[in-house]
Amino acid sequence: MTSSSSSSSHINIKSGPIDTDVLWMQPKHVSEHVWNEEEERKLHIRRAVPTYQGEEQIPEQIFPFLQQSGFGWIIKMGINVDGLPLIGPTNLDWADLCEELLGVRPQEGEIKGSVVKLSWLAHHFDQINNDDDEEQVRRFARAWILRFIGGVLFVDKTSNRVSVRYLQFLRDFEECGRYAWGAAVLSFLYREMCSATDYKTKSIGGMCILLQLWAWERCPTLAPKRTPSHIENTPLGHRWLRRGNQHIGNDDVKVFCRKFDIMKRHEFVWEPYPSTVMSLLPPVCLVGSLAWYAVVPLICFQVIEWHQPDRVLRQFGMQQPVPESPSQPLNIHGITLKGKHDENWGQLFAPMIQQWNNRHAFRVDAYPRQESLLSFNSDYMVWYRRKTKMFVDPENAKTATLGEVAEALQYMVSPQGRKTCTFDDLGPYVEKITILSEEQERVTEPVSHGPASERQFPAQQFHMLQSSIETQGIDRRRDTVEAEEYSQQMAERGHGMYYTPQTFAEYPTQMYQYPFQGHDTDTSATQQSFGGFAETQAQFSWPTMTPSQQYHGPIPTPNDPLGTQWNVPGQIPNTGDLFGVDLRNAFSAEADKEEAGRHRGRRNPDR
Numbered sequence: 001m002t003s004s005s006s007s008s009s010h011i012n013i014k015s016g017p018i019d020t021d022v023l024w025m026q027p028k029h030v031s032e033h034v035w036n037e038e039e040e041r042k043l044h045i046r047r048a049v050p051t052y053q054g055e056e057q058i059p060e061q062i063f064p065f066l067q068q069s070g071f072g073w074i075i076k077m078g079i080n081v082d083g084l085p086l087i088g089p090t091n092l093d094w095a096d097l098c099e100e101l102l103g104v105r106p107q108e109g110e111i112k113g114s115v116v117k118l119s120w121l122a123h124h125f126d127q128i129n130n131d132d133d134e135e136q137v138r139r140f141a142r143a144w145i146l147r148f149i150g151g152v153l154f155v156d157k158t159s160n161r162v163s164v165r166y167l168q169f170l171r172d173f174e175e176c177g178r179y180a181w182g183a184a185v186l187s188f189l190y191r192e193m194c195s196a197t198d199y200k201t202k203s204i205g206g207m208c209i210l211l212q213l214w215a216w217e218r219c220p221t222l223a224p225k226r227t228p229s230h231i232e233n234t235p236l237g238h239r240w241l242r243r244g245n246q247h248i249g250n251d252d253v254k255v256f257c258r259k260f261d262i263m264k265r266h267e268f269v270w271e272p273y274p275s276t277v278m279s280l281l282p283p284v285c286l287v288g289s290l291a292w293y294a295v296v297p298l299i300c301f302q303v304i305e306w307h308q309p310d311r312v313l314r315q316f317g318m319q320q321p322v323p324e325s326p327s328q329p330l331n332i333h334g335i336t337l338k339g340k341h342d343e344n345w346g347q348l349f350a351p352m353i354q355q356w357n358n359r360h361a362f363r364v365d366a367y368p369r370q371e372s373l374l375s376f377n378s379d380y381m382v383w384y385r386r387k388t389k390m391f392v393d394p395e396n397a398k399t400a401t402l403g404e405v406a407e408a409l410q411y412m413v414s415p416q417g418r419k420t421c422t423f424d425d426l427g428p429y430v431e432k433i434t435i436l437s438e439e440q441e442r443v444t445e446p447v448s449h450g451p452a453s454e455r456q457f458p459a460q461q462f463h464m465l466q467s468s469i470e471t472q473g474i475d476r477r478r479d480t481v482e483a484e485e486y487s488q489q490m491a492e493r494g495h496g497m498y499y500t501p502q503t504f505a506e507y508p509t510q511m512y513q514y515p516f517q518g519h520d521t522d523t524s525a526t527q528q529s530f531g532g533f534a535e536t537q538a539q540f541s542w543p544t545m546t547p548s549q550q551y552h553g554p555i556p557t558p559n560d561p562l563g564t565q566w567n568v569p570g571q572i573p574n575t576g577d578l579f580g581v582d583l584r585n586a587f588s589a590e591a592d593k594e595e596a597g598r599h600r601g602r603r604n605p606d607r
Contacts, residue, residue, distance in 0.1 A: 013397045013486055016390040028478040030199045031392055036484045040253050044203040046159035048151035059128045065141035070177030073284050081182035082288020085299035085356050091342045094164040103139045115161045121147050142170045154188050155205040187298035190305040213237035217272045221259050232280045261396035265373055270314040294359040295457045297352040302335050310364045318367040321453040322383045329460050334474030365455045375448045394486045
């Protein structure tokens with residue numbers, strides 16, 4: 001948002017949000033440090049893929065057990081989001097559990113609490129022999145899945161350890177397939193993403209490949225230039241992982257900040273799963289689709305993160321009303337396992353588990369279909385601009401200033417503005433400025449009203465662990481940082497009244513009156529397609545001078561340091577035909593005033 005002052009000749013730009021009830025942690029967010037142009041912080045993404053004989057592949061002997069356990073999706077990169085919540089005891093004897101299910105007992109130094117080194121698993125399960133009995137193959141399958149869990153699905157900050165808590169679900173492969181591993185993966189990733197918004201955090205865990213694939217599918221400007229085709233019976237994101245897809249990455253934070261800041265609404269794909277894509281997906285990607293539309297908690301032991309499709313209904317093709325407050329309870333957002341290994345999580349989180357198990361009752365309402373792109377002046381977008389952070393980098397905010405100015409000028413020539421403004425002749429030029437700034441959509445579209453929110457999912461509070469400091473929220477350890485004021489200074493004007501753009505140097509600029517004879521405004525409009533949707537834009541042609549208005553001689557610019565000085569009024573051409581008034585007399589009067597007041601003080605050079 002901008003505000004200006006004619007006396008100080010500068011524009012103040014604020015990054016947002018205006019209302020802080022949604023982004024209430026914004027003063028402690030890493031983006032505030034970026035806005036203040038502090039030292040860049042690059043996140044290190046943790047990952048450790050299990051290998052077999054030096055290659056990322058799965059031994060054929062364990063395929064049947066992967067299918068039984070529900071991890072057969074690893075072969076085709078699908079993941080089941082439906083099933084039982086991933087929660088269990090955290091106070092077992094983990095060394096005993098390893099010995100029971102893996103056949104090997106970790107020694108001191110190889111296990112710490114419930115965490116073992118991935119190198120320990122790789123050492124004892126580096127290869128599988130064809131003559132191994134079924135029990136040994138089962139153990140190898142458990143070890144391989146556990147390595148995949150610690151190296152890809154639930155990666156911690158070290159990326160070299162894995163929690164043995166997940167091993168308890170691998171005892172019975174059939175029972176293992178009943179759990180919602182996909183929901184747990186999302187919960188863990190959401191918590192890692194939240195932690196990564198702290199400026200002091202240097203790395204991020206979780207299955208970050210999901211975030212990258214999401215960005216490539218939703219934001220074409222962030223994706224590789226060549227989009228691979230979708231292969232039948234594979235997840236949509238799998239097309240980016242095929243061998244032969246070459247992509248040169250870029251780790252320049254400022255490049256991505258600029259891409260986000262200048263992103264247009266047609267440059268985001270809200271609905272990446274049309275019917276043509278759905279028909280090509282494997283069954284595992286469609287299992288549990290009920291959970292897609294449910295406002296429910298995603299559970300992974302002590303990590304509880306809310307799934308809120310009611311805030312992104314456009315990804316399902318529906319219109320988006322103004323949502324209610326977020327459902328995430330603040331007092332459980334920062335809970336860890338520290339000092340709570342003996343806690344009965346099933347009893348503590350009973351309300352959340354019940355809501356997950358009853359997820360069909362928390363489905364969002366069906367709203368009318370969203371046709372084409374959402375109007376910039378819709379109820380939701382007006383609300384959204386007050387709640388969101390508009391810019392990340394102040395350098396990129398400069399490019400939006402023209403749009404703000406165009407919006408103000410557009411109001412001046414509107415029916416409401418004309419009651420107080422008398423600049424009717426500025427109308428055509430405002431239209432051109434608006435078009436050139438590529439902001440015509442948001443200043444010319446009428447207000448459109450979306451559907452009212454019929455169902456509300458208010459934020460919930462669960463009174464538990466009253467004596468634990470962690471219930472104060474995940475932000476209790478963060479430092480508050482205030483966004484610095486950013487001032488965009490306007491360049492100081494030189495002495496003189498006129499200028500001559502290089503493009504039209506042969507014409508005496510600003511020495512004609514609009515409209516010109518022969519100027520045409522084509523209101524038939526043209527169609528431009530953005531992301532599969534057609535948008536209408538009016539066409540305007542630049543005014544051309546008639547022969548009587550053209551001046552074929554060289555026209556110097558008054559007081560231009562690179563041009564000759566005008567002898568006012570002698571060298572001013574006759575402008576009577578152009579303006580309907582001869583300005584030479586007016587300039588003579590101004591010249592006399594200039595000469596008379598030369599010794600009394602300097603005139604305003606901008607008059």
